Amino acid sequence: MRPLPGRLVLLGHPLEHSRSPAFQNAALRSAGIPLVYEALDTPPAVLSATVRELVAHRGAGNVTVPHKVRFAESCDSLTSVARRTGAVNTFWTEEGSLVGDNTDVAGFTALAASLLGTSIRGRRIALIGAGGAAAAVLAAVEEWKGVTVTVTSRTRERSEALRCRFPGFVNVAMDVASAVAGADVIVNATPLGLSPSDPPVVDVEMLPRGAVIIDLTYAAGGTSFVRDALARGHEAADGTLMLVEQGAESFRRWFGIEADRNAMWEALGNDGRTDASRA
Numbered sequence: 001m002r003p004l005p006g007r008l009v010l011l012g013h014p015l016e017h018s019r020s021p022a023f024q025n026a027a028l029r030s031a032g033i034p035l036v037y038e039a040l041d042t043p044p045a046v047l048s049a050t051v052r053e054l055v056a057h058r059g060a061g062n063v064t065v066p067h068k069v070r071f072a073e074s075c076d077s078l079t080s081v082a083r084r085t086g087a088v089n090t091f092w093t094e095e096g097s098l099v100g101d102n103t104d105v106a107g108f109t110a111l112a113a114s115l116l117g118t119s120i121r122g123r124r125i126a127l128i129g130a131g132g133a134a135a136a137v138l139a140a141v142e143e144w145k146g147v148t149v150t151v152t153s154r155t156r157e158r159s160e161a162l163r164c165r166f167p168g169f170v171n172v173a174m175d176v177a178s179a180v181a182g183a184d185v186i187v188n189a190t191p192l193g194l195s196p197s198d199p200p201v202v203d204v205e206m207l208p209r210g211a212v213i214i215d216l217t218y219a220a221g222g223t224s225f226v227r228d229a230l231a232r233g234h235e236a237a238d239g240t241l242m243l244v245e246q247g248a249e250s251f252r253r254w255f256g257i258e259a260d261r262n263a264m265w266e267a268l269g270n271d272g273r274t275d276a277s278r279a
Contacts (some may be wrong), residue, residue, distance in 0.1 A: 002256040004033065005060035005092060009040040011050065011066035011071070017194050018063060019240075020247060021219070021266060026267035027251055030213065030260035048074065051098065060092035060254045065191050068132030075100035085139050086165065086279070087132030090250040101253055104136035107246030108216070112140065115212055115237055116185070122146040126179040128201060129189035130158035132217050136191055138166045153180040153190075176202055185212045192218040193225055204228045212236070218243055220271050240272030 006202050008028075012022050024037035040061075042050050047067055051074050063071045068087040072078060075088060076097040082088050088100035110261070112120070125141060127134055130153035141147050149166075152173040153157045163170045173179035180186055180202060188201045194217050201215070202225065213229040213236035222230070222238050229236040244264050252258035 002037060002254070005254060006058035007054060007060070008035050008037045008254070009054065009059060009061040010037065010064065011040055011042045011061060011067055013041055013043050013049070015039045015041045015064070017116060017219075018064065019243065020064075023244060023264035023267040024216065024247055024251070026263040027248075027259040029150075030209040030263040031257065033076060033229055033255065036246070037061070038150070045071075047071070055093050055096065056096050057069050058093045058249065059139070061090075062250055063089050063091065065133075072100050080141060081105050085132065085135040087135050089136075094256055101250075101268065102132075102136060102139075102255070103249035104242070105139045106132060106249045107242035107244075109138045110241065110245040111237065111242040112185075112239055115214065115235055120144045120147070123148075123185050124183050125149045125185045125187060126173075126176075126183035127151045127187050127189060128176060128179065129131060129153055130155065130162050131189065134162060134189040135165065135188055137216075138162060138170065142166055142169065150179045150183065152176055177206055179207065180206050180211070182213055184207060185214065186218065188213075188215045188225060190218060193219070193223040196224075200228075201225045204232055207232065207234060220269075223243065240268065240273060243269070271279070 021037050021039050028035055035162040040261045071135045072088040076137045077099050079101040082102040085102045090103045092099055127149050140150055150173045151162055153159045159172045163172050192198045192201045213234050216226045216239040217223050218239040225239045226236045236253055248259040
């Protein structure tokens with residue numbers, strides 16, 4: 001096992017919704033590692049100072065919204081997948097240097113496989129959002145043969161930046177309705193759905209018949225987007241499986257050993273667990 005970090009944290013703002021401390025602490029207990037994984041609510045104004053303090057204390061951890069892209073800019077070095085996405089969700093320190101990685105790509109791959117199996121060739125994907133989570137989705141699906149992705153977000157400039165980062169298979173749509181038309185996979189990569197007061201990600205009346213719905217946000221019992229899609233007969237899942245898988249991959253980066261996924265799922269009450277996630 002690798003040397004233990006001095007501190008293990010989750011950085012983001014806000015963090016009240018996060019389930020990461022529950023399952024990461026379960027994995028730490030299972031492995032007999034004497035650390036506590038802390039949720040460290042970090043408003044954007046104090047991110048830089050917080051990062052400096054963590055490096056000084058040999059910190060490691062995860063990064064969530066809204067810091068994934070900005071955190072990548074603070075790292076001394078990035079793994080190849082973090083460079084590809086331009087976003088970091090996992091970090092550690094090595095001899096005073098901050099290293100950034102992105103395990104969201106592996107997490108999304110596991111989630112997509114649980115819904116789509118091996119039938120991924122030629123998929124037409126509507127991707128809602130243009131932040132770090134959306135970049136992770138694109139880094140995963142660019143390995144799929146014949147895939148096309150239509151991105152839409154609140155800021156066209158950010159959508160265009162993703163199209164330039166992933167040329168050849170990404171298009172940009174002006175609005176959600178245009179993006180989802182004709183899609184057979186629809187991915188929500190925005191934070192919409194974390195709060196019960198959030199507006200719908202997509203009007204379910206717009207969903208093409210047979211489209212598979214993947215919502216990267218998560219909630220006990222599934223998000224409203226997933227529940228509405230399931231009620232209309234769509235295959236759908238929220239981001240719980242992705243959350244656990246990216247967390248398990250992060251655990252392996254920090255400690256050099258596999259996380260106890262059973263302990264992680266049990267800490268979440270097995271909510272959102274599928275047969276595919278048991279492997």
